[in-house]
Amino acid sequence: MQAKLLEIIWGGGQSENYQSPQHQESEGYIFHILSNALSQECQDKLQTLQKQLSLTYPCEIHIHFVDESAFVGVPKWGFEKEQNYCAYYRLILSQYIPQDVAKCLYLDVDMLVLCDVRELFAIDLGECIAGVNEAYPANNILRDESFILESTSAHKDSVGFDIGKAHIPYYFCSGLMLLNMPLYRANNIESQCLAFLKAYVPLCADQDALNVALNGKIKILPPEYGLAMHFLCHLDNNKLSQDYTKDYFEILPLTKIAHYNACAKPWKSPKEHITSHNKLVFFHPYYKQWWDIALQTPLFAQELKGIQKAHKDYIAIGLALMYFACKVIIKIIVPKKMLDCMKTILLCCYSK
Structure with a gap:
């Protein structure tokens, strides 16, 4: 055969x-x-x-x-x-x-x-x-x-x-x-x-x-x-109709292969999301399934456990929330360059 x-x-x-x-x-x-x-x-x-x-x-x-x-x-x-x-x-x-x-x-x-x-x-x-x-x-x-x-x-x-x-x-x-x-x-x-x-x-x-x-x-x-998980980062997009959003959430539970494109990556910590895509992301569809499978990977499980620890680092989460709160509050009166500088300081403080 x-x-x-x-x-x-x-x-x-x-x-x-x-x-x-x-x-x-x-x-x-x-x-x-x-x-x-x-x-x-x-x-x-x-x-x-x-x-x-x-x-x-x-x-x-x-x-x-x-x-x-x-x-x-x-x-x-x-x-x-x-x-x-x-x-x-x-x-x-x-x-x-x-x-x-x-x-x-x-x-x-x-x-x-x-x-x-x-x-x-x-x-x-x-x-x-x-x-x-x-x-x-x-x-x-x-x-x-x-x-x-x-x-x-x-x-x-x-x-x-x-x-x-x-x-x-x-x-x-x-x-x-x-x-x-x-x-x-x-x-x-x-x-x-x-x-x-x-x-x-x-x-x-x-x-x-x-x-x-x-x-x-x-x-x-x-x-x-x-199915692209990145869609969930753009729910505030006014181009999206209610019907389209409804269609997406009807398909989501039926997903056979999930595509964590752009900002939607379950292995990234809040700090990494800010650094790479300037997004604060706490929720990912199939997050548990991704980690359940990842931690069963022979030979690489220990390295992946180290990555997972960053998701439970509340200092990193706190700094991320602080940055985004400041961004919302003072967006109108603070120049973008100063806001970017604040972001850099927060990330540097965390990495130290």
């Missing part, structure tokens, strides 16, 4: 016991980790992790070090101060997935898998190159025209890409993609994306490139796969 190996880039999670129609020994997960640098200690831990996880369900962990020369001429990207090429790695994953693999599931690292991912691999993509979704209930509200910005080419009319809402009616989130690998290669998606990034300055670099290259070649997946 031919082995049924599920190729997963980056992804992870925990699934309940699942009675597959095929024999257990004919199945398995193959996790591909694309990185520019991993310490030898981390590599050794991942190989030991593979052995321990295989006692529960067959799996392999493959580590690939990416040659970033493919991104020459493409600007580094990221919302953080120190930008890099890491977000572009998903564009060239076809270089690391074996040629005989039919499907590959790409997951961002900030995902929590609450279902058996084999149900995703069972989806028939037909002639579509990718199975994707918006990460929200179907809408055209949250997407701004600026998602794909103007061309930087001197000959913008001859670049050859159709951009904007008029040409790309459905804009998907690239955090979860079920890829038809033969068609991904045959349609030269990798080279199309790199060409786009050399000609345009997009807001969400790799995601915009993939939306352009895959336009009209996607299968829309149900929103519970990769």
Whole structure:
């Protein structure tokens, strides 16, 4: 019987016991980790992790070090101060997935898998190159025209890409993609994306490139796969209708894969949320489930326990509340630079 190996880039999670129609020994997960640098200690831990996880369900962990020369001429990207090429790695994953693999599931690292991912691999993509979704209930509200910005080419009319809402009616989130690998290669998606990034300055670099290259070649997946938790940081957005908010909260309990994008990250402390996204966040859907699974991770449990302790540091929480209270009270009369200075002082006091 031919082995049924599920190729997963980056992804992870925990699934309940699942009675597959095929024999257990004919199945398995193959996790591909694309990185520019991993310490030898981390590599050794991942190989030991593979052995321990295989006692529960067959799996392999493959580590690939990416040659970033493919991104020459493409600007580094990221919302953080120190930008890099890491977000572009998903564009060239076809270089690391074996040629005989039919499907590959790409997951961002900030995902929590609450279902058996084999149900995703069972989806028939037909002639579509990718199975994707918006990460929200179907809408055209949250997407701004600026998602794909103007061309930087001197000959913008001859670049050859159709951009904007008029040409790309459905804009998907690239955090979860079920890829038809033969068609991904045959349609030269990798080279199309790199060409786009050399000609345009997009807001969400790799995601915009993939939306352009895959336009009209996607299968829309149900929103519970990769539902964005970031939505909960924007409940005060007056663009959101009551109906849309109602739809979101109806889907939330049915979530199969949670996407903790932007500020909504259960592993971050209040102090870290202020530093990275200037948000005070105390609540995350599936917070308990994320930590229950994280603390069961072989070899990494002790490190994760250390991270969890920061969530119970009431000094950090108190400083965070103090900063936000001051921000609300004196926002009108205090210049932004002075407020930023207060934030820095509070964070420095905590770190000492």
